[in-house]
Amino acid sequence: MSSPDDYEVMRELRGISDRDIERLLDGEVLGDADLDDVAIHLRNLRAVSAQAPGDAVATRHVAAVVAAARTRAHGAAPRGAAPPFTPAGALLRRVKTAAAGVAAAAVGLTGATTGLAYTGVDLPGRAAERAVEAVLSVELPNQDVAENRASAGVVADRVRAIIAAWTEEARGCEFGQAVSGAARGENEVRPAEDPCTNDGNTTAKGSKATGEEKSAAGKARAEEARARAEERAASGRARGAEGRSNGPEKSTAGRATAEEKSSAGRATGNENSTGGQSTADEKSSAGQSNAEENPGGDHPTGEDRSSEGRATAEQKSSAAQDRAGGSQ
């Protein structure tokens, strides 16, 4: 879209034909003062604009162009042709230089890492070792993986044991210290300065508690522990005395219970004996009645059943008497 200025500018050339425009561009004078001034300026600009490059630049360019043309024409660069300077060549050289730098840095880094690994330096984690092993396809010495894994497993087990040993409610500063110590690989938590002595809400470092306060707190805990120990000892003695006094009573009661059980056993035996006898009589009479009802049949006779019933009843009776005698 044209601005008002554009419109004003265009109005100045409204009366000029395309042919005059061409003459103006060629630097011809048209007889109009302003346009002639333009024509002269443009003619001078054209006269000085075309500038041949310097000889050195021209030689470089031509050599590069000829080499490129021959490469395209014959498929290969001519032998003995000097490598000319070209902008594209310069760019290519820069890219090659940068790539060589990156490659050298990568090789140097790999070499340094490998050297550290071979000398057994404690590299940060196994990642570097695995990377070096993967790149070089070698098994690095002095990097005892099994030992490291076993050590890690021991530490993990130790931490798990501490976590399991502390109840949820009892976990506090000491618990944290114990876990921390186990994770660090310490067998026992022995901090140079107990961080759990400052009211339980701050760590040892940075605590404002004085030594005297800590000492007093320690004494108080010691007194408390001693009192608890004495209390437990007294409780133990009381339970021992109570046990001794209860002994005779429990012996008497035991004997009484045994006699009661013995007499009860005898009574049961007699009852069973009587029961067995009555059952035998009942079965005998039942057998006789069956025999009378079913004479000459295939089934056992009433007398047979009667005699079997009596034998069984006598066996049960004697067994009951044996049990009764045993319980006495």
Added chain:
Amino acid sequence: MTLGDNFPEVLAAARTGAEWAWSELYRHLAPTVLGYLRLRGAPDPEDTLGEVFLQVVTGLDKFDGGEAEFRTWVMSLAHRRAIDAYRRAARRPAVPVGDALVDLAGGIEDVEAQGLDRLQAARALRVIRTLSPDQQDVLLLRLVAGLTGEEVAEVLGKRVTAVKALQRRGLAALRKKLSDQGVSR
């Protein structure tokens, strides 16, 4: 300066990699291409000139035409390389007009040594640099490269009518600004 009737022979020899042929082509075209690149404000005109000729080598197999077409094709390559050079230098400060003028006039500070012609050329360039990029392209391709309106349209990928409108508007602006400078002098 043209190769005239020798152009087909030169072109054929250039295709085979003949050094003399490329020297001829370079001698005839390099000043125009370099002048356009300089006045258009290409960041590194001589390097860009070398890139243009290497691109000519690359595309020469596909070229088909006479000397005028060859010149138009080379200038279109130069125009595209100049735009690429601007883009590459987008993070760098643009080439100051003064640098191109110094290249052009060989030092415009020494007025007496340069003469009125060079001073006027520098003034014209300074005004052209104030025009829109399209107007600059049209005027410089017409003035410096000596292309016709149709050839400029081909280089810029525009219609001939659009090129004519651009050159008319650019010349009108040039006339007004030169006139204003004359009044202010």
